[in-house]
Amino acid sequence: MAGVQVSNLSRNFGAHKALDDVSIDFADGGFYALLGPSGSGKTTLLRQIAGFDFPDSGRIAIGGESVERVPVERRRIGMVFQNYALFPNMSVADNVAFGLSVRGEAKATIASEVQRALDLVQLSKLGGRRPHQLSGGQRQRVALARAIVTKPRVLLLDEPLGALDKALRVDMQIELKRIQREIGITTIFVTHDQEEALTMSDRIGILRDGRLVQEGPPEEIYDSPKSEFAATFLGDANIFRGETTGVGIRLPDGTAIAARAGATLAAGAKASCAVRPERIRIAIDSGSADQANGNVLRGQVSKRIFAGNNSTYFVERDGQTLKVIVQNTGADRLAAGQEVLLRWSPKSTVLIAAN
Numbered sequence: 323m324a325g326v327q328v329s330n331l332s333r334n335f336g337a338h339k340a341l342d343d344v345s346i347d348f349a350d351g352g353f354y355a356l357l358g359p360s361g362s363g364k365t366t367l368l369r370q371i372a373g374f375d376f377p378d379s380g381r382i383a384i385g386g387e388s389v390e391r392v393p394v395e396r397r398r399i400g401m402v403f404q405n406y407a408l409f410p411n412m413s414v415a416d417n418v419a420f421g422l423s424v425r426g427e428a429k430a431t432i433a434s435e436v437q438r439a440l441d442l443v444q445l446s447k448l449g450g451r452r453p454h455q456l457s458g459g460q461r462q463r464v465a466l467a468r469a470i471v472t473k474p475r476v477l478l479l480d481e482p483l484g485a486l487d488k489a490l491r492v493d494m495q496i497e498l499k500r501i502q503r504e505i506g507i508t509t510i511f512v513t514h515d516q517e518e519a520l521t522m523s524d525r526i527g528i529l530r531d532g533r534l535v536q537e538g539p540p541e542e543i544y545d546s547p548k549s550e551f552a553a554t555f556l557g558d559a560n561i562f563r564g565e566t567t568g569v570g571i572r573l574p575d576g577t578a579i580a581a582r583a584g585a586t587l588a589a590g591a592k593a594s595c596a597v598r599p600e601r602i603r604i605a606i607d608s609g610s611a612d613q614a615n616g617n618v619l620r621g622q623v624s625k626r627i628f629a630g631n632n633s634t635y636f637v638e639r640d641g642q643t644l645k646v647i648v649q650n651t652g653a654d655r656l657a658a659g660q661e662v663l664l665r666w667s668p669k670s671t672v673l674i675a676a677n
């Protein structure tokens with residue numbers, strides 16, 4: 323097994339910077355998710371690591387060894403893509419065996435390695451079937467078995483679960499994580515699904531316009547986003563914009579918002595505060611809006627969206643729509659038009675410098 327280090331990696335397509343000075347340390351045995359909007363450079367980064375495409379500048383090391391000039395087949399990387407392209411006329415076992423056959427391994431070795439890989443993805447009974455006789459999830463497992471049978475040092479996954487429906491996708495997430503843990507392989511996973519990134523990975527990197535805007539463990543990025551973009555791209559956030567006061571910001575109407583201690587920005591500079599919708603408490607406005615216990619704002623409910631175990635309230639306040647998520651515990655629901663008080667702690671409020 324091996325970690326992967328990319329350092330100052332840049333890749334231009336004409337004038338377009340698909341990757342712009344990206345540095346990431348993918349730890350040995352870790353599960354790393356790359357997130358970002360469409361066109362942000364996720365696939366381009368995977369292609370550089372795999373060796374399908376080459377950077378204009380920067381370095382890539384696998385297991386401490388520079389690989390910029392090492393061709394694809396010698397990088398010892400396993401890959402699974404959304405359109406996993408199994409060979410339709412070959413059995414499941416032959417599909418999995420393909421990489422070993424190309425390498426010229428002995429027949430007995432191939433048979434035992436294929437069996438092991440099929441056992442790992444729990445398809446040992448289906449080795450004789452053709453791909454069209456499998457479900458989408460089973461085909462995805464075959465693609466995974468095919469990627470790992472050659473004992474790669476690194477596993478690259480580009481939206482591997484993107485074609486599966488929600489229920490199957492959740493099953494496969496659990497399965498994929500189990501397999502990754504079992505073989506301990508360094509895994510780099512591209513996904514559009516932020517929940518998938520949060521639940522599966524040890525670390526997340528967020529790309530935007532070819533740049534790495536933030537990276538770290540899922541909880542750290544969720545709790546301490548460094549930009550409005552990171553705050554709203556990973557999860558939902560209410561963003562307040564104003565001027566720094568030293569302990570938070572002052573909104574244009576003079577209302578003060580207190581933020582978590584720690585961030586220091588020059589007083590009077592433009593800045594934002596981000597607050598997660600589930601961190602805000604909502605209650606009928608009883609008239610008292612003292613700020614002794616944290617942040618308080620008055621607003622009016624404009625609508626409620628029911629989502630089973632929780633509801634989202636949309637609250638209008640000084641031309642801004644705020645979102646508040648509450649668990650559906652059976653308490654009285656608030657109706658549209660209701661005047662409310664929103665309260666939340668400074669600890670739940672992240673101060674962000676203006677972009």
Ligand SMILES: Nc1ncnc2c1ncn2[C@@H]1O[C@H](COP(=O)(O)OP(=O)(O)OP(=O)(O)O)[C@@H](O)[C@H]1O
Nearest residue numbers: 335338339340358359360361362363364365366367
């Ligand atoms: N071979 C190429 N020639 C020209 N432009 C390219 C090429 N490959 C990628 N690009 C451009 O580089 C940018 C990054 O593309 P990339 O496929 O890495 O994005 P992505 O983050 O994987 O997007 P998606 O989530 O849509 O798959 C895009 O603007 C894309 O159009």
